[in-house]
Amino acid sequence: MIQTRGLTKVFEVSKTQTVHAVRGIDLDIAPGELVAVLGPNGAGKTTTMRMLTTLVRPTAGTAVVAGVDVVRDPATVRRHIGYVGQGNGAGHTQRGVDELFSQGLIYGLDRPSARRRAHELVDALDLSAHATRKVSELSGGQRRRLDVALGLVHAPQLLFLDEPSTGLDPQNRANLWDHILRLRAEHEMTIMLTTHYLDEADTMAERVVVVDHGQVIADDTADGLKRTLAGDRVVLTTTGSAAVVAGLLAHVPGARDVVVDGARVEARVADAGTAVPELVIAASRAGAPLLEALAVRPTLDDVFLALTGRSLRDEQASSSSDEIEGRDAA
Amino acid sequence: MSTLTLETPVRAVPTSSRRPWFSDVWLVMTRELRPVVREPFSVVFGLIQPLVFLALFGPLLAGSTDLPSADVWQWFVPAILVMTTLFGTSITGSNLQTDMQTGAHERLLVTPLSRSSQLVGRSLKEIVPLVAQALVVIVVMLPFGFRADPVGAVVGLAMLAVLGVGLGSLSYALAIAVRKQEWMFWAVQQTVLFPLLILSGMLLPIESGPQWMKVASAFDPLRWVVEAERALFAGDLTVSAVAWGWVAAVLTAVVGLVVGVRTLLRSAD
Numbered sequence: 001m002i003q004t005r006g007l008t009k010v011f012e013v014s015k016t017q018t019v020h021a022v023r024g025i026d027l028d029i030a031p032g033e034l035v036a037v038l039g040p041n042g043a044g045k046t047t048t049m050r051m052l053t054t055l056v057r058p059t060a061g062t063a064v065v066a067g068v069d070v071v072r073d074p075a076t077v078r079r080h081i082g083y084v085g086q087g088n089g090a091g092h093t094q095r096g097v098d099e100l101f102s103q104g105l106i107y108g109l110d111r112p113s114a115r116r117r118a119h120e121l122v123d124a125l126d127l128s129a130h131a132t133r134k135v136s137e138l139s140g141g142q143r144r145r146l147d148v149a150l151g152l153v154h155a156p157q158l159l160f161l162d163e164p165s166t167g168l169d170p171q172n173r174a175n176l177w178d179h180i181l182r183l184r185a186e187h188e189m190t191i192m193l194t195t196h197y198l199d200e201a202d203t204m205a206e207r208v209v210v211v212d213h214g215q216v217i218a219d220d221t222a223d224g225l226k227r228t229l230a231g232d233r234v235v236l237t238t239t240g241s242a243a244v245v246a247g248l249l250a251h252v253p254g255a256r257d258v259v260v261d262g263a264r265v266e267a268r269v270a271d272a273g274t275a276v277p278e279l280v281i282a283a284s285r286a287g288a289p290l291l292e293a294l295a296v297r298p299t300l301d302d303v304f305l306a307l308t309g310r311s312l313r314d315e316q317a318s319s320s321s322d323e324i325e326g327r328d329a330a
Numbered sequence: 331m332s333t334l335t336l337e338t339p340v341r342a343v344p345t346s347s348r349r350p351w352f353s354d355v356w357l358v359m360t361r362e363l364r365p366v367v368r369e370p371f372s373v374v375f376g377l378i379q380p381l382v383f384l385a386l387f388g389p390l391l392a393g394s395t396d397l398p399s400a401d402v403w404q405w406f407v408p409a410i411l412v413m414t415t416l417f418g419t420s421i422t423g424s425n426l427q428t429d430m431q432t433g434a435h436e437r438l439l440v441t442p443l444s445r446s447s448q449l450v451g452r453s454l455k456e457i458v459p460l461v462a463q464a465l466v467v468i469v470v471m472l473p474f475g476f477r478a479d480p481v482g483a484v485v486g487l488a489m490l491a492v493l494g495v496g497l498g499s500l501s502y503a504l505a506i507a508v509r510k511q512e513w514m515f516w517a518v519q520q521t522v523l524f525p526l527l528i529l530s531g532m533l534l535p536i537e538s539g540p541q542w543m544k545v546a547s548a549f550d551p552l553r554w555v556v557e558a559e560r561a562l563f564a565g566d567l568t569v570s571a572v573a574w575g576w577v578a579a580v581l582t583a584v585v586g587l588v589v590g591v592r593t594l595l596r597s598a599d
Contacts, residue, residue: 075444102361106438107441147433
């Protein structure tokens with residue numbers, strides 16, 4: 001469905017300054033996949049998506065989207081894809097249902113079909129009560145659902161979502177995802193989304209592509225990434241000898257990086273969930289009963305930390321300006 | 331919430347057949363007009379400016395000459411219609427600025443609509459309320475002795491539509507070009523607007539000005555359109571002024587569209 005080779009974008013900010021937003025990305029996405037592109041702000045996620053959706057011309061490399069080259073025939077690519085950008089796609093002076101109708105016509109539906117489709121989408125995305133209100137009067141969550149409805153107006157085989165839930169509260173995010181996943185199941189859609197929400201990539205996507213400094217630095221399932229790059233941890237606190245507990249830990253499959261800190265013993269293990277009950281029994285038998293035993297699953301943040309030495313959470317707090325620059329340049 | 335099944339034929343998108351360009355223009359224009367249809371009162375506000383000029387500037391103009399007032403209106407009303415077109419279309423770029431901020435413009439860029447149809451359709455959308463306003467101005471001025479030749483009026487409005495597409499496209503081009511410094515839009519628009527307005531001889535005859543102004547006004551396309559409109563409304567359909575008016579209007583449209591589409595395409599890099 002998507003195939004890129006050496007996809008590259010260089011923005012010329014001024015005569016002397018260039019920004020290498022994307023540096024040679026190779027990406028293959030098969031039909032039906034749901035892939036999250038994860039990375040800090042300014043990593044090149046949005047620029048990559050804008051190249052795939054024909055909004056930005058690549059500086060080098062190739063991208064074939066829905067079987068069509070994005071540089072050679074952007075018009076055909078546009079007919080096949082749905083796109084939900086970071087902004088609000090509906091005109092602010094339009095009524096929601098009017099905008100859905102107009103865009104249905106734009107995608108080639110006849111008038112009765114466009115009208116029917118507009119109403120189906122309004123129902124599907126829980127917008128019935130607001131469909132005849134002006135877009136500027138809708139709440140953020142309602143507007144975002146309308147954006148998704150617009151992206152689906154022609155039932156595309158491939159949907160791009162650029163940070164679909166940014167700015168929504170947790171309840172609205174969950175709600176939006178319910179809608180997206182249901183529509184996806186019905187339409188056998190391929191979905192590529194960018195996000196900097198770790199939990200979103202973790203729970204929604206079947207495959208996570210981690211991008212940093214314009215390059216793909218990891219590509220696997222969320223579980224696969226965690227297993228290979230971060231791994232489970234157990235944290236044990238004992239009333240007896242920490243050294244004894246540390247000794248027991250060393251026999252657990254996959255154990256490494258054992259750290260003793262007073263009564264606390266910590267280590268990486270292959271599977272924390274099965275290790276903990278065994279350790280509780282073993283420690284008790286060895287005369288060093290446990291006061292507390294935690295099985296810690298890795299997060300994608302641990303993955304990112306392992307990959308780059310930086311925490312994704314820190315990045316979010318500090319560098320929200322980069323992405324804005326990237327958008328402007330685009 | 332209903333159980334969700336989209337029953338409309340799925341993937342109804344024609345994969346190869348290209349829609350004619352005019353259909354794209356029509357779709358863009360009707361989409362843009364939909365909010366106007368929903369709130370027809372918004373068109374009425376656009377009437378205030380030309381009527382203010384007619385009510386406040388008209389009497390001053392009539393008082394400054396010995397001509398009968400009907401002659402003054404015959405000279406002034408066609409110019410006011412050109413002015414309405416100028417004001418109405420030159421600010422259209424600010425609508426695009428809003429759409430660029432919100433994401434609505436980007437949204438249309440990923441649809442199958444051709445790039446140029448998006449500019450032309452948006453510019454034509456400004457013409458529809460303008461024609462409505464022009465008709466109101468004409469009707470309001472009839473009791474004051476203004477006479478509009480029916481054929482001339484229709485041809486005159488058509489010429490304004492062509493001019494308006496050009497001015498509107500230039501306004502959109504400006505909005506795209508200065509998208510990183512939005513305040514620049516109004517700075518440039520105002521700086522260009524008033525010289526064009528005054529040099530066109532809309533408000534006061536340029537013949538009474540110094541020689542350099544007469545020379546400068548020859549480069550103002552609006553001057554030729556204003557003279558053509560005066561001739562058309564008076565019923566002089568075959569004078570050379572009308573031909574020059576068309577040349578100026580068509581040139582403005584061509585330049586506007588070329589600049590507009592180029593700016594739009596280049597903004598994708």
